[in-house]
Each structure stands twice: as structure tokens, then as C-alpha cells.
Amino acid sequence: MKEIVVISGKGGTGKTSITASFAVLAGKSAVIADCDVDAADMHILLDPNNLKTEDFFSGELAIIDENICTQCGKCFDVCRFDAVEIIENKHTINKISCEGCGYCARVCPVNAITNIPLNVGKWFIANTRHQQPLVHAKLGIGSDNSGKLVAHVKNMAKEIADQYNRPYVIVDGSPGVGCPVVSSLSGANYVVLVTEPTVSGLHDLKRVYELVKKFHIKAGCIINKFDLNSQKTTEIIEFLENESIEHLGNLPYNEAFTKAMTECKTIVEFDSGEITNIITKVWEKVKTTLT
Amino acid sequence: MKIAIASGKGGTGKTTLSTNLASYLSENNKVVLCDLDVEEPNSALFLKTEIIHQEKKYKGIPEWNKNTCTLCGNCQEVCNYHAVIQLGDTIMVFPELCHSCYACSDLCPTNSLPMINNETGTLTHFKTNTFDFVESRLKIGEEQAVPLIKQTLKYIDNNFSDEFHKIYDSPPGTSCPVIESTKNADFVILITEPTPFGFNDVKIAIETMKALNKNFGIVINRYGVGNDDVINYCKKNNIPVLAKIPNKKEIAELYSKGELLWNKIPEVKTELENIKNFIFSNIKN
Structure with missing residues (x-):
């Protein structure tokens, strides 16, 4: 089983849009994982029917029992996250700031502080309208630990792929270079980088590729809206050549992407011409590289 | 504003x-x-x-000083992130898991985990x-x-x-x-x-x-x-x-x-x- 991550x-x-297109093209050969857990959008295009919904617990939250607390202030002194607040002369924990390190509970002389497991979101196993397994999740409002939820979503997708002999796990990653992205890259066999010919597109591509290199994963790149700025497209292609990143294809600037999304369809279902052709070729290239 | x-x-x-x-x-x-x-x-x-x-x-990350460590295991016990682990007679620190809460460092009885700046x-x-x-x-x-x-x-x-x-x-x-x-x-x-x-x-x-x-x-x-x-x-x-x-x-x-x-x-x-x-x-x- 091969794992392909799109970032x-x-x-x-x-x-x-591209990951969901790969999903449709791969059909029964793939399990899909939406690892952009704090802005998960894949479900909009794939219209899943959730078969299993589970809470996800990760990390802890300190709670002070005000009936036991003597207001000594030791917890306030040791907390590095400014999570202990004094409200109306009472020590209380700010839920948003608490990182669940448990230090305060350890130093409390009267054991007034307990740590409770934290529900950071929900995860789902679903069947898409193409009868394809999709594992996705929804991070709770303001929750920490998105990296762990990403790892969980991915592991579930891999388990399903193993069980049902699906050769591919296709992963939609999140933007950035921080913990959820690191989590989605860990264990991947191939990375598809999606960029655009803008100053920020190229800048961010270079940074995220620096991260990919640390994982020694083979990568390919799609230049979306390649005709928006030909000079930037040339610069991106040069970067790809210098770094030996496979140039998978160029997609034109086209309102059809937004139109397809507005109809809650993937672009390969909406467009029967050039764009679908390009994405199909890209998917074939990815498959060939992985064999 | x-x-x-x-x-x-x-x-x-x-x-x-x-x-x-x-x-x-x-x-x-x-x-x-x-x-x-x-x-x-x-x-x-x-x-x-x-x-x-x-x-x-x-950010501060603990660094193990093996010369003063008595291998009491307290650091491993207090770390809620599993960023400090005792493996045999070695203490291993995983910086990417550390939240810099200082618990292991402050609570070490022999000060063997001083916090060191990591860029x-x-x-x-x-x-x-x-x-x-x-x-x-x-x-x-x-x-x-x-x-x-x-x-x-x-x-x-x-x-x-x-x-x-x-x-x-x-x-x-x-x-x-x-x-x-x-x-x-x-x-x-x-x-x-x-x-x-x-x-x-x-x-x-x-x-x-x-x-x-x-x-x-x-x-x-x-x-x-x-x-x-x-x-x-x-x-x-x-x-x-x-x-x-x-x-x-x-x-x-x-x-x-x-x-x-x-x-x-x-x-x-x-x-x-x-x-x-x-x-x-x-x-x-």
C-alpha cells in the first residue's frame, strides 16, 4: 500500500480540489484521508455518508476544585502558559491557555487540581458517493493537538486500506509547515506539491519542500493557474529542476474550479475537457512513479 | 487598537x-x-x-546531565508529553514533543535537566x-x-x-x-x-x-x-x-x-x- 500526501x-x-479529483480517478483502488482537520473541506466534494463517528481524546486539562483550594498560589507560580488566572480572588484555569502539562497538579499542596482527558474533536469513517472509504475529522473549537488527530486519521485510513487491499491511501494535508503537516508527512511514500505562480506560492513551496527533504520523501509538483504569471511559472520550473522534483503538470487559471466546487463536484466530474485530461495524466504519472 | x-x-x-x-x-x-x-x-x-x-x-528544552543524574525516574513520570523517557541508564529528551513546561527540570531532585535554549x-x-x-x-x-x-x-x-x-x-x-x-x-x-x-x-x-x-x-x-x-x-x-x-x-x-x-x-x-x-x-x- 502506498501513501500519497498532497500539501x-x-x-x-x-x-x-486536486486531492478530491485523485480520489474520483482512483475509485475503488484508494482510501481517502482528509488530514486538514481544522478546515476540512473534502466532505463537501465527496458527499460522504458517515458510518462511524467517534470522539477523539488527546492531552489533558487542569481543573481546580474551589472547595479544596486554599488560594496559596503555587499553581500560578509554576504555570508557564499563563493559564492560571485569579478571578474574584479565586484561582481558576483558563481552558484555552492550559496545555495540560500537569505541573500545577503536581505542586498543589492540597491536591485541589485534577487533570481531565480532553476531547479535542471527532473523527469519522465514511463512504463517499463513489463508494470509497473516507476518513475525516473535525477539530474542536480552539483545540490543541491537531497533529495527533492527523496521525490518527491517517492511521485509520491505512488500516482500512490494509484490511480491504486498497493499493493507495490519498491524503489531503493542511497548509503551513507545523505540527499537522509534519504529522501528515510521516510515513508517506510520495508528496504532491500544489503551487501557484505567485510570489507567495513560490516562497511557501520552497519552505514546505525544505521540510519534505527532511523526511527523504520523493515529490512531484503541480503548478495551478500556471498562466497567471509566466515569469513566476518559469521560476517555479527552475526550482523544480534544481531540486529534482518531478514536474507533474500545469493547470490553467479557470473559473471552472470554483464552478465545480459551487456545485459540490470535483473538477474531473464537472469538466470533460482539458482540465480533466491534465489531472488524469498527473494521476497516471504519480501511479507510475510509485510502481 | x-x-x-x-x-x-x-x-x-x-x-x-x-x-x-x-x-x-x-x-x-x-x-x-x-x-x-x-x-x-x-x-x-x-x-x-x-x-x-x-x-x-x-524555547527552553531540558538537557540531560548524566554526571549528576541518579536515574530516579521522576522526570519521565512528570512529563505529560512523553518528551522525557528513561531507557535503561539513559534519559532521552525528544525536543519536538516538549512544551517547555519546566516540570521535569524544576522537579528534578539533583538539577540534572537544566533548560537549554533551542532556536x-x-x-x-x-x-x-x-x-x-x-x-x-x-x-x-x-x-x-x-x-x-x-x-x-x-x-x-x-x-x-x-x-x-x-x-x-x-x-x-x-x-x-x-x-x-x-x-x-x-x-x-x-x-x-x-x-x-x-x-x-x-x-x-x-x-x-x-x-x-x-x-x-x-x-x-x-x-x-x-x-x-x-x-x-x-x-x-x-x-x-x-x-x-x-x-x-x-x-x-x-x-x-x-x-x-x-x-x-x-x-x-x-x-x-x-x-x-x-x-x-x-x-x-
Whole structure:
């Protein structure tokens, strides 16, 4: 089983539109994982029917029992996250700031502080309208630990792929270079980078590729809206050549992407011409590289 | 006044709005723009700048001193993140898992885990012709953005008085880095696009801002594509729509070259004026 992760560094370059297209093209050969857990959008295009919904617990939250607390202030002194607040002369924990390190509970002389497991979101196993397994998730409002939820979503997708002999796991990653992206890259066999010919598209591509290199994963790149700025497209192609990144294809600037999304369809279902042709060729290239 | 610009979905125009609003407001106001999207900071690409100060930023990570360690196992027991592990007669520290809570270090009976500074990124303070600009950039491979964001906000607080309009270009999403970037703002602008993705993600961002008790409003970018779901939702829920930036290829082209828009596209200037008027009349410094 091979795991393909789609990332971009910069947000809004077309990751999800392209990943969902791969999903449709791969059909029964793939399990899909939406690892952009704090802005998950894949479900909009694939219209899943959730078969299983589970809470995800990760990390802890400190709670002070005000009936036991003597207001000694030791917790306040040791907290590095400014999570202990004094409200109306009472020590309380700010839920948003608490990182669940448990230090305060350890130093509390009267054991007034307990750590409770934190529900950071939900995850789902679903069947898409193409009868394809999709694992996706929804991070709770303001939750930490998105990296762990990403790892969980991916592991579930891999388990399903193993069980049902699906040769591919296709992963939609999140923007940036931080913990959720690191989590989505870990264990991947191939990375598809989606970029656009803008100053920020190229800048962010370079940063995220620096991260990919640390994982020694083979990568290919799609230039979306390649005709928006030909000079930047040339610069991107030069970068790809210098770094030996496979240039998978160029997609034109075309309102059809937005139109397809507005109809909650993937672009390969909406467009029967040039764009679908290009994405199909790209998917074939990815498959060939992986064999 | 502190104005944070956030979005939920990535690539909806946070940096475009931040840089243009900063530049526009700086005509008549003291402004500092701060790029808090430390994973992928882009504001600098759109500004002509001169560096006036640069510093490396660090977070404390415990370092094992085997000469004084008695292998009592306390550090492993107190670490809730499994960042400190005892393997036989060795203590291993995993910096990427460490949250710098200091519990293992402070509670070690023989002080064998002193906290050592680990570089997390670089803060740079720039000047443009009309305003100050501060950016932090996460070192590649460092997973946690929040400590660097906290330090950057502190730098802003220490160096700029309340007279300044502080504009925070925030990261995408709704998880911890976004909370850190917006939680102390007086007003949050959520910028979105009128598509199903934009709508889905802005609803999550709206819920997040409500949970944080924030004063916020919506700006619609690429207005004209997609559908009216975002506008109808805002109307129904009494959420102010501050501006609608039109969908134009000319805007995308200027953006691609790293150029500001407001002095070239009159509609953008008008929309920025709407945003300014709304915020200035609704928010007291």
C-alpha cells in the first residue's frame, strides 16, 4: 500500500480540489484521508455518508476544585502558559491557555487540581458517493493537538486500506509547515506539491519542500493557474529542476474550479475537457512513479 | 487598537488584506503590521522594507546531565508529553514533543535537566516608508508555532504604544496558532470567499471567534464567484459584512507579482475605507 500526501505550504492553491479529483480517478483502488482537520473541506466534494463517528481524546486539562483550594498560589507560580488566572480572588484555569502539562497538579499542596482527558474533536469513517472509504475529522473549537488527530486519521485510513487491499491511501494535508503537516508527512511514500505562480506560492513551496527533504520523501509538483504569471511559472520550473522534483503538470487559471466546487463536484466530474485530461495524466504519472 | 485578520480557510486573502490595510491606514495613522503566520510568512513579499532589527527566538528544552543524574525516574513520570523517557541508564529528551513546561527540570531532585535554549525561529523588525512591520519565521522542522507567536506579540507590546494601530496577519485554520494570534485582538476580521469551502471554513472561524468572545466582522474576497451562502448566513445571524473585494483577474495578477492593490484599483481603496469606517466607529481604542 502506498501513501500519497498532497500539501502546498500556502493555503488556497487547490490542494483539496486536486486531492478530491485523485480520489474520483482512483475509485475503488484508494482510501481517502482528509488530514486538514481544522478546515476540512473534502466532505463537501465527496458527499460522504458517515458510518462511524467517534470522539477523539488527546492531552489533558487542569481543573481546580474551589472547595479544596486554599488560594496559596503555587499553581500560578509554576504555570508557564499563563493559564492560571485569579478571578474574584479565586484561582481558576483558563481552558484555552492550559496545555495540560500537569505541573500545577503536581505542586498543589492540597491536591485541589485534577487533570481531565480532553476531547479535542471527532473523527469519522465514511463512504463517499463513489463508494470509497473516507476518513475525516473535525477539530474542536480552539483545540490543541491537531497533529495527533492527523496521525490518527491517517492511521485509520491505512488500516482500512490494509484490511480491504486498497493499493493507495490519498491524503489531503493542511497548509503551513507545523505540527499537522509534519504529522501528515510521516510515513508517506510520495508528496504532491500544489503551487501557484505567485510570489507567495513560490516562497511557501520552497519552505514546505525544505521540510519534505527532511523526511527523504520523493515529490512531484503541480503548478495551478500556471498562466497567471509566466515569469513566476518559469521560476517555479527552475526550482523544480534544481531540486529534482518531478514536474507533474500545469493547470490553467479557470473559473471552472470554483464552478465545480459551487456545485459540490470535483473538477474531473464537472469538466470533460482539458482540465480533466491534465489531472488524469498527473494521476497516471504519480501511479507510475510509485510502481 | 489591535486588529487581527484571520480566515479559517487558507488562501482567501489574509495577507492581501493585512498588507493593503496597513499601507492604507498608515497614510494618516501610526501603524505596525505583524505577520503572525510564522509557518508561512508572506507579508514581506508585498512590501518594500529595510531591516532595522533582527533576533533569534528560542524555547527552553531540558538537557540531560548524566554526571549528576541518579536515574530516579521522576522526570519521565512528570512529563505529560512523553518528551522525557528513561531507557535503561539513559534519559532521552525528544525536543519536538516538549512544551517547555519546566516540570521535569524544576522537579528534578539533583538539577540534572537544566533548560537549554533551542532556536525556534527568527524575528525581524522592518520599516517601510510609512509604517513598521514585524515578522517571525518558524525554523523548518520546528513543529510548534505557538511559542514563537507569543514571543512576537510580546515584542509588539514592548515596542509599540497604544497609539499604534496594530494589524496581525494570522495563520489559517482554527487551531492553537490562530487562537494565540487573535485572542488579545480588539477586533477580528475574518476574510473568506463566497464558495462552499469558504463558507464551511468561515462558519468554523465564526464559532471560534464566538467562543473567544471576540468582536468580529466578515470581508468577502473574490466577490462575484460562487454563491450567496456566506452573505445570507451573515444577514441571518446579524454578522456585519465590512467589505466585498471583487473577483478580478487583474487583482490576481498584481498579487502574483507581489504588488499592493489599493493604490492601483479604486474599488479596493473604497472597500478598505468601508473597513476603516466600520472599525473606527465601532471599536474604542
